[in-house]
Amino acid sequence: MNVAVNPGLPASLWAATALPAAPTPPLAESAEADVAIVGAGYTGLVTALHLAEAGVRVCVLDAGEPGWGASGRNGGQVIPGLKYDPEQLLARFGEVRGEAMIEAAGGAADEVFALIERLGIQCDASRKGWIQPAVSSVALRGLEQRARQWSARGVAVELLDKPAVARRIGSTDYLGAWVDPRAGSLQPLSYVRGLAAAALRAGAAIHGHSRVTALARQGQRWTLTTAQGATVRAECVLLASNGYTDDLWPGLRQTLIAANSFIIATQPLPAHLRQSVLPGGEVCSDARRLLLYFKQDAQGRLLLGGRGPFPEPRQASDWAHLQRSLTGLFPQLAGVPIEYRWSGRVALTQDFLPHVHEPAPGLSMLLGYNGRGVALATSLGRHMARRLAGQAEDFPFPVTPVRRIPLHGLQRLYLGAGIAWYRLLDALL
Numbered sequence: 001m002n003v004a005v006n007p008g009l010p011a012s013l014w015a016a017t018a019l020p021a022a023p024t025p026p027l028a029e030s031a032e033a034d035v036a037i038v039g040a041g042y043t044g045l046v047t048a049l050h051l052a053e054a055g056v057r058v059c060v061l062d063a064g065e066p067g068w069g070a071s072g073r074n075g076g077q078v079i080p081g082l083k084y085d086p087e088q089l090l091a092r093f094g095e096v097r098g099e100a101m102i103e104a105a106g107g108a109a110d111e112v113f114a115l116i117e118r119l120g121i122q123c124d125a126s127r128k129g130w131i132q133p134a135v136s137s138v139a140l141r142g143l144e145q146r147a148r149q150w151s152a153r154g155v156a157v158e159l160l161d162k163p164a165v166a167r168r169i170g171s172t173d174y175l176g177a178w179v180d181p182r183a184g185s186l187q188p189l190s191y192v193r194g195l196a197a198a199a200l201r202a203g204a205a206i207h208g209h210s211r212v213t214a215l216a217r218q219g220q221r222w223t224l225t226t227a228q229g230a231t232v233r234a235e236c237v238l239l240a241s242n243g244y245t246d247d248l249w250p251g252l253r254q255t256l257i258a259a260n261s262f263i264i265a266t267q268p269l270p271a272h273l274r275q276s277v278l279p280g281g282e283v284c285s286d287a288r289r290l291l292l293y294f295k296q297d298a299q300g301r302l303l304l305g306g307r308g309p310f311p312e313p314r315q316a317s318d319w320a321h322l323q324r325s326l327t328g329l330f331p332q333l334a335g336v337p338i339e340y341r342w343s344g345r346v347a348l349t350q351d352f353l354p355h356v357h358e359p360a361p362g363l364s365m366l367l368g369y370n371g372r373g374v375a376l377a378t379s380l381g382r383h384m385a386r387r388l389a390g391q392a393e394d395f396p397f398p399v400t401p402v403r404r405i406p407l408h409g410l411q412r413l414y415l416g417a418g419i420a421w422y423r424l425l426d427a428l429l
């Protein structure tokens with residue numbers, strides 16, 4: 001990214017319907033803080049909120065306005081858990097670490113809805129569950145395992161057969177599904193703005209349009225310099241830049257694949273069509289490798305998202321693949337006009353787990369949510385605040401070195417080849 005500060009929010013359904021934003025003017029004068037945070041998405045703002053509530057002086061800087069990144073553009077699905085199921089986490093990380101990860105990820109949706117309620121954020125929050133359907137019998141067996149494992153931990157899961165899934169989703173493409181009642185839906189940009197307003201009320205400083213262009217350690221403190229030349233000096237720094245990570249810290253960008261995810265939203269559907277697609281108000285993302293995710297918004301528009309090509313989209317035809325998916329899944333929606341199209345960057349990690357790094361004294365990084373950051377960043381942001389405030393020694397996920405993905409410069413090729421390969425597997429299995 002070679003612009004000094006990011007432009008305004010991209011046009012999207014969320015930008016058109018969100019709560020007004022609290023003022024977050026650019027950093028005009030140099031400032032001091034205990035903790036400086038780079039990135040005003042969920043990770044940065046949740047961490048800032050909890051730190052400010054604990055009496056820590058915190059300053060958040062973003063190259064755009066709060067929510068400019070994925071937090072203001074996502075599908076608004078609040079889904080707990082990780083790509084891995086509880087038994088896989090225990091087998092890989094052992095009892096103590098595995099349980100800590102399961103608790104942080106499994107309880108993440110609870111945290112989102114509790115925080116929204118505590119702060120009174122008006123963000124169309126609703127909690128009707130997540131349907132994860134499968135198009136292949138192999139995938140369906142995996143979902144049955146997933147449901148069994150969470151059920152053993154007290155989650156009131158449901159399993160749906162083909163007729164039931166067709167009724168609940170409104171599409172005959174799926175063989176079956178599991179339903180996770182912990183999940184739900186929100187207006188993602190309103191959630192960001194509510195978090196920003198709450199962090200400001202708690203005493204945090206937040207500055208939009210203040211790209212951090214240099215990060216240097218001087219004595220016991222860090223100095224962050226913005227594109228406009230103002231500085232923040234702080235004892236601790238958190239980089240919370242996820243899929244929009246630039247070259248501020250050498251090698252960090254190369255730990256991630258920043259893949260594009262595209263979304264389309266229809267015009268508000270007439271009542272009979274609203275009743276034909278997800279009439280129970282659940283959110284849905286399927287179990288394909290190249291998954292499709294969809295839900296209705298509060299005004300009855302159907303949103304559908306999925307992977308897109310690597311370059312930034314320029315014209316409506318760049319979303320044509322999603323329009324084909326929409327009418328393929330839901331033939332009843334043929335001819336319904338598309339009102340909004342937008343995209344954003346999802347941060348994928350090589351091991352599909354979020355990453356925490358602490359490569360220098362007082363410097364932390366938290367990123368790589370693999371498309372699950374609404375809930376996970378809310379949970380891990382709170383854990384990060386406790387760690388930075390000295391209230392908790394450990395973090396639920398392992399702290400790992402900054403490790404570049406080999407041949408990262410070829411990520412466009414990886415993604416292109418990976419998408420073609422996954423498309424083939426999705427078609428065959």
Ligand SMILES: Cc1cc2nc3c(=O)[nH]c(=O)nc-3n(C[C@H](O)[C@H](O)[C@H](O)COP(=O)(O)OP(=O)(O)OC[C@H]3O[C@@H](n4cnc5c(N)ncnc54)[C@H](O)[C@@H]3O)c2cc1C
Nearest residue numbers: 039041042043063069070071074075077212344372373374
């Ligand atoms: C299209 C799309 C759909 C998605 N759907 C879902 C979903 O339904 N459910 C779900 O759980 N997750 C979803 N995700 C993922 C989720 O949105 C992210 O995991 C989450 O928002 C990450 O939050 P964050 O705060 O870590 O990063 P972001 O919200 O991306 O924020 C990073 C910020 O860092 C700033 N920044 C970067 N470099 C600098 C710098 N040098 N100086 C200052 N600022 C800087 C950027 O401007 C940006 O605002 C989706 C993502 C996309 C793109």
